[in-house]
Amino acid sequence: MPLTWSREAVLPRLRDEAVAFIEQSAEKPEPFLLYVPLTSPHTPLAVNEPGQGKSGLENACADLIMETDAAELQLYDLVADLGESTNLAAAQPDRVQTMLTAYQKIVADGRSTPGPQQQNDVPVRPYPKP
Numbered sequence: 001m002p003l004t005w006s007r008e009a010v011l012p013r014l015r016d017e018a019v020a021f022i023e024q025s026a027e028k029p030e031p032f033l034l035y036v037p038l039t040s041p042h043t044p045l046a047v048n049e050p051g052q053g054k055s056g057l058e059n060a061c062a063d064l065i066m067e068t069d070a071a072e073l074q075l076y077d078l079v080a081d082l083g084e085s086t087n088l089a090a091a092q093p094d095r096v097q098t099m100l101t102a103y104q105k106i107v108a109d110g111r112s113t114p115g116p117q118q119q120n121d122v123p124v125r126p127y128p129k130p
Helices: 007-026 060-070 093-109
Strands: none
Touching: none
16 A cells, blocks of 8 residues: 555554554464554644644644644554544553553563564654653
């Protein structure tokens, strides 16, 4: 599928691509880990309509930051709830912590595959900062 982007659609597109990967991977017997580093578009700022005005500051940058932050710590059962109508993160904090710990180990080990620890090839800056 060719990638075409509009600034407004960056965050929803990343979500849609992640969901497509999960759908494909859920049909396979192998376990998988999907890590989606979020990005925000540069100026001019492109805040999606649901995020406009959310900061209450009449500031597109603050609205965009809130929209990006809102995309974190979401946990869905995509087999049962592909429409992402029920965020399970608050109800399953232990599972969220397990996943965050697994992510931190991947960063510390410099790899997600078995093998000796190695250096990451780029700096990894976790957000939010611990």
